[in-house]
Amino acid sequence: MSHKTITISLPKSIPNRKNKKKNQKIARTRRQRGYNWEDTLVKRFNALQNWKAFRLGSPSIALPDVLVVNTLKSIIFTIEAKSGTSTSLPVPADQIERCQKWINTFDIYKERKVVLAFKFLSKKRLGQGKYESRELREFYKIWDNSLKVTDCVCTYDGTIFAKINGKREKMNLIEYPMPFKTKYTPSA
Secondary structure, eight states: OOOOOOOOOOOOOOHHHHHHHHHHHHHHHHHHHHHHHHHHHHHHHSSSTTTTTEEEEGGGGGSSSEEEEEEETTEEEEEEEEEESSSSEEEEEHHHHHHHHHHOOOSSSEEEEEEEEEEEESSSEETTTEEEEEEOOOEEEEEOOEEEEEEEEEEETSSSEEEEEEEEEEEEOOEESSOOSSSOOOOO
């Protein structure tokens, strides 16, 4: 009776599996931060008289992060919310465009604005799993509809830059005074 030897090569996926799980955890943490920031904004508006705010869903549905209305004052906002531990937070142009489409749809409102809401967390990411303490900062910038929509980025000091052909160009977006108390918004 002869025995056949079968050689099976096991894929070297153990390290890749660890990296995949780590990357999934990082992505989940980022999504959770985003959800928490959106939820905070909704709760802040809903705590005010005459304001109503709603989270509209995930980015895969092409909706703004938050829709805010005040029917008494005839105001509607769409908010694109960004939060993180880095020194700059980017906003892709398509997210600004989808916010504009929503406010332009509701032309019954007299005041219609796209607001970019940035939250720089009180810890700054230095590297993988390494952070240092810093001051928490929030900025609320009104998108200027006279500008061509482009990718943009907000820095920790509240400066907004357009990202055009890989270069940063300073933008002068107005800081919107929110009707609720914010954690920290430095004066310009």
